[in-house]
Amino acid sequence: MTIHKEGYKTIAISVFAFAIINLLSFYFISFYQPWLSWTIFILSLGMVLFLISFFRVPKRSLTLDHNSIVSPADGKVVVIEETFDEEFFKDKRLQVSVFMSPANVHQNLNPVDGEVIYNQYHKGKYLVAWHPKSSTENERHSVVIRNGKGDVLVKQIAGALAKRIVNYLSVGQNVKQSGEMGFIKFGSRVDLLLPPDTKVKVNLNQAVQGGVTVIAEW
Numbered sequence: 158m159t160i161h162k163e164g165y166k167t168i169a170i171s172v173f174a175f176a177i178i179n180l181l182s183f184y185f186i187s188f189y190q191p192w193l194s195w196t197i198f199i200l201s202l203g204m205v206l207f208l209i210s211f212f213r214v215p216k217r218s219l220t221l222d223h224n225s226i227v228s229p230a231d232g233k234v235v236v237i238e239e240t241f242d243e244e245f246f247k248d249k250r251l252q253v254s255v256f257m258s259p260a261n262v263h264q265n266l267n268p269v270d271g272e273v274i275y276n277q278y279h280k281g282k283y284l285v286a287w288h289p290k291s292s293t294e295n296e297r298h299s300v301v302i303r304n305g306k307g308d309v310l311v312k313q314i315a316g317a318l319a320k321r322i323v324n325y326l327s328v329g330q331n332v333k334q335s336g337e338m339g340f341i342k343f344g345s346r347v348d349l350l351l352p353p354d355t356k357v358k359v360n361l362n363q364a365v366q367g368g369v370t371v372i373a374e375w
Contacts (some may be wrong), residue, residue: 163323163340172210172306175201192345207259211343214264219335219368226268226355226373227335228365229311230347232257237361240348245301245310250350251256253357253372255365257345265338265347266368267302269309273330275301278322298324298339302332306375310350313341335368349373 160168170195170256189195220227236254257263278298291359296315301308313322324339341347355373360366 158216159214159279160209161214163342164208168205168208168212171205171368175205177216188198188322203352211259211263213262215262217366217369219266220371221334222371223334224374225358225371226309226349226351226375227266228255228359228367228370228372229265229268229338229349230255230257230365230367231261231263232347232365233244234361234363235346236348237285237357237359239353240247240350242310244277245297246308246350249353250310250355251353251355251373253259253349253351253359254349255349257341257347259343262367263341263343263345264367265311265313265340266336267332267334267336268303268306268355268372269348270333270334271302271304272331273300273326273328274303274308275299275310276324276326276328278324296322298322300324300326300338306354310348311338312347312348312350314348315341 179198182194201219206259232255233252235256236252238252238280239249240252242248242250280296298313299310301310305320315322321342322339349372351373355375357373358371
C-alpha cells in the first residue's frame with residue numbers, strides 16, 4: 158500500500174495538529190484530568206489514521222481486457238438504468254453509478270483504453286452522492302474516452318462531503334485501461350455512461366473495486 162500524492166499535504170497538516178494538540182494536552186490537562194487527555198489523544202490519533210486510510214492506494218492485480226469496461230472507482234453499485242445524456246451524446250445511454258463512501262479508496266481509474274475527446278468541469282451543488290439529481294446538479298468533472306469499440310463518458314461527482322475533484326486527463330491524451338484518471342476527496346460518486354447495447358456484468362448494491370471489477374463488456 159502507498160499514500161496518494163493528493164493526501165501528502167492533508168496528512169502532514171493533520172500530523173502537525175495532532176502533535177500540537179497532544180503536547181498542549183499533556184502539559185495543561187494530563188495532570189489534573191488524565192482521562193480527558195487520553196480521550197483527546199485517542200480521538201486525534203483516530204482522525205490521523207482515518208486520513209491515512211482515506212488516501213491509501215492498495216496494490217492490486219488490475220484488469221486489462223479490451224473487451225471489458227472496468228470500474229473506475231471502489232464502492233457500491235447504486236444505479237443501473239437507461240438514461241438520456243444531455244451533456245455530450247444527446248441520446249440514450251446505459252448508466253452505471255458507483256457510490257464511494259469515505260471508507261473507500263478514492264483514486265479514480267480509466268475504465269477503458271482510448272483517446273480523451275472531451276474533458277469538462279462543471280460547478281454545482283453538493284447533494285448527497287446517492288441523490289438521483291447528483292449526476293446533473295452536483296459539482297462534477299466529465300471525461301469521454303473514445304475506444305475502438307465505442308465511447309465511454311465518466312463523471313466524477315462531488316457528494317455532500319466532497320469539496321474537491323481532481324482530474325489528470327486532457328483532450329487528445331491517449332490513456333490506458335486502469336491507469337489513473339484522478340481523485341475525489343471524501344464521499345462521492347462516479348457515473349459511467351455506456352452505449353445502450355453494452356452487456357452489464359454487475360448487480361445493484363454489488364461492491365466493486367476500481368481497476369479490477371468488470372462493470373460491462375462490449
